[in-house]
Amino acid sequence: MEGDLGCLDLIAELRNCYNFVFVVDDAHGTGVMGACGHGTSEHFTVSELVDIHLGTFSKAFGVTGGFIAGSRGLINFLRFFSRTYLFSAHIPQMIVAAVTEGLNQLEARPQILKSLKRNRELLAQGLKSLGLPHTSPSAIFAVPVPVDVDIRAVAKRIEDLGVFTNTVEYPAVSLENQRIRISVMATHTEEHIDQFLSVLEQVKREFKF
Ligand SMILES: Cc1ncc(COP(=O)(O)O)c(C=O)c1O
CATH class of the missing domain: 3.40.640.10 (Type I PLP-dependent aspartate aminotransferase-like (Major domain))
Known part of the structure; x- marks a missing residue:
């Protein structure tokens, strides 16, 4: 996860x-x-x-x-x-x-895999600067959402701001471990990743987590 x-x-x-x-x-x-x-x-x-x-x-x-x-x-x-x-x-x-x-x-087209690896690196660095370190070399990223925050409202807000993410909710995980899952793709551009990071920063601020 x-x-x-x-x-x-x-x-x-x-x-x-x-x-x-x-x-x-x-x-x-x-x-x-x-x-x-x-x-x-x-x-x-x-x-x-x-x-x-x-x-x-x-x-x-x-x-x-x-x-x-x-x-x-x-x-x-x-x-x-x-x-x-x-x-x-x-x-x-x-x-x-x-x-x-x-x-x-x-x-x-080995370039596809190279782009994916570059993008996951950019996302990992960006998330780290938001206080969300990610140490795995995988392309799965999770943003933990505290148990007292409505994760569906968070996901809806992220979507309203133009980015699609998935929620991972109970019972797939325990209530305390709910999180937003981000799937980075080879076809994302640097601008997409920057856009996502500023949306996430804004939503974290609005929902105070
Ligand atoms: C480890 C693992 N196995 C299987 C699956 C299920 O994949 P499918 O979409 O084919 O049901 C998932 C889905 O996330 C998974 O994480």
Whole structure:
């Protein structure tokens, strides 16, 4: 929720001592983390040690659905027994086309990932100057909203001032941990980020938090 990274390098080391299946649900890392955007396991250079890679298409790819990548045996098993194959319609072709093109773009235009990394850096610096330090290399940013402040009113005000953010509210988190989540994109400009930071500063002042 705050963009913390799991210690995949340490978990990978534990494989030397324990026999377990290493599953990484990298919803927020796919297309973002690692030198080529291959995800958090690429960031930690442990991709080869992960048994099952899960991801969603609803974040970096901007559509819906998701994927599981693993051994042929695992994938064959899932083809017969996973719920989405048992009674459901398959993933629509336009989603497959969108994701395929997303993957092509990620490969063909490394500039996209560079812009994202530059933008997340700008946002991290800006938030730090507002007293909201962010130490993770992820592109997820959270602004905590105190429990006695109406988070929906905060989000509405931010939206009225021209910026869309998401609220993360109870029961997804405890009441004390409600926060605004900011999703920075490769296509944001420096001006967008400055605009967001001044909107946030204003809203923090108005709502006194
Ligand atoms: C770790 C993790 N897994 C899965 C999901 C769900 O993704 P989807 O949008 O495909 O339901 C999320 C959504 O934020 C997530 O953070």
